[in-house]
């Protein structure tokens with residue numbers, strides 16, 4: 242499907258829209274009733290690391306429209322969904338979901354949680370800094386996060402983000418594992434997985 246140039250639409254938003262309309266996983270997500278295509282990434286990760294455990298408490302940063310949050314709640318996970326934007330559909334009413342319409346960078350959980358999930362759209366280094374701080378401070382034990390990489394020097398940016406997280410955890414004397422992977426459903430992004438070992 243081709244998207245005609247519309248007045249007021251930037252080249253990048255036109256490109257994004259065209260890709261969305263032609264992406265079979267966007268259509269499949271709609272068919273399955275998922276809130277967004279992002280849900281597939283979470284399912285692929287769960288196939289690999291089995292992290293979706295009933296009763297766990299997680300924070301989902303950049304949660305709207307609610308694809309990840311909905312998958313989590315469906316598996317009995319208690320979710321604090323942080324996003325200034327609205328959650329769409331029944332996920333907004335789910336008893337396991339608390340939606341906080343606030344800025345993800347200033348939010349701190351009252352009690353430590355098991356997982357920090359982060360799908361905020363922002364510069365990779367800001368996300369890496371956020372994740373490093375959460376794990377160094379012990380706000381979460383593990384984190385899964387997406388880094389939306391720039392068009393140029395993607396590999397350099399990945400290495401920079403890796404160092405930001407390693408440095409934050411080393412400064413806090415936290416032993417950890419950190420892995421960045423491109424998942425099947427990732428487009429211009431990589432998914433990170435970091436775990437505190439002490």
Ligand SMILES: C[S@@+](CC[C@H](N)C(=O)[O-])C[C@H]1O[C@@H](n2cnc3c(N)ncnc32)[C@H](O)[C@@H]1O
Nearest residue numbers: 277279303305306307308309344345360361362
């Ligand atoms: C790719 S979407 C997340 C999709 C979501 N994971 C899902 O499965 O539906 C990125 C989200 O980041 C949110 N966002 C951007 N800046 C933010 C911030 N500072 N704090 C919280 N959320 C933010 C946007 O509002 C947007 O909803």
